[in-house]
Amino acid sequence: MNLPELLIKSRKLEPNYGGVLGKCFVCGRETAKGHKTKDTVSSNFTKFSQLSSGDCSCPECHGLFSDQVYRRKSWLATTEGFLILDKNEKKKILYNLPEPPFFLHMAMIGQKQPWVECIHDVAFSMRSFYFSHENYGKVYFEKDKFYQYDALIKESLKYKIGKMQLKGEFFLKTWENAIKYNFEDLLKKIEKCKKNLLWEVCVDVN
Numbered sequence: 001m002n003l004p005e006l007l008i009k010s011r012k013l014e015p016n017y018g019g020v021l022g023k024c025f026v027c028g029r030e031t032a033k034g035h036k037t038k039d040t041v042s043s044n045f046t047k048f049s050q051l052s053s054g055d056c057s058c059p060e061c062h063g064l065f066s067d068q069v070y071r072r073k074s075w076l077a078t079t080e081g082f083l084i085l086d087k088n089e090k091k092k093i094l095y096n097l098p099e100p101p102f103f104l105h106m107a108m109i110g111q112k113q114p115w116v117e118c119i120h121d122v123a124f125s126m127r128s129f130y131f132s133h134e135n136y137g138k139v140y141f142e143k144d145k146f147y148q149y150d151a152l153i154k155e156s157l158k159y160k161i162g163k164m165q166l167k168g169e170f171f172l173k174t175w176e177n178a179i180k181y182n183f184e185d186l187l188k189k190i191e192k193c194k195k196n197l198l199w200e201v202c203v204d205v206n
């Protein structure tokens with residue numbers, strides 16, 4: 001199951017059958033019931049390089065770019081339903097994953113469509129999977145790592161180390177405090193996690 005198929009199922013939509021024969025530029029499948037590319041995306045569409053090479057869109061992929069909800073909102077699609085996530089739910093969702101298959105998208109300002117890179121990345125495991133995030137693009141989730149990061153972040157918050165430092169450089173004062181109060185090891189462990197996309201997401205949701 002690819003992402004367009006999951007979305008059709010989760011939202012209880014019907015595939016949109018057309019009459020064009022060709023290869024879908026979104027999912028890469030051959031179709032005899034497709035639509036012209038120009039009837040699928042607007043002329044300023046820029047994501048072709050991240051998609052399949054093809055000359056039409058298939059019935060499942062046709063509606064993907066015209067429905068603004070996928071771009072504007074954070075959402076979770078499962079075979080059971082389609083959930084739009086508010087800010088608070090978005091923060092909690094990685095701690096409360098649904099039964100696979102599912103796909104998760106986290107929007108920030110609702111302008112980008114990083115799930116375009118994830119057409120073939122529906123999650124079939126709760127332990128490791130890809131999800132899309134407007135700021136970080138395609139992010140690889142590993143449960144063990146996520147909880148390891150989460151514990152480090154929670155510990156760092158006890159020492160009043162702000163998120164800015166968790167994402168960027170520690171202040172000199174923080175290193176001085178770490179020596180004084182014996183949490184240098186924590187800072188060193190955190191240093192190794194920085195620059196990792198899942199770390200960034202984990203800081204955000206804490």
Ligand SMILES: [Zn+2]
Nearest residue numbers: 024027058061
């Ligand atoms: Zn398709």
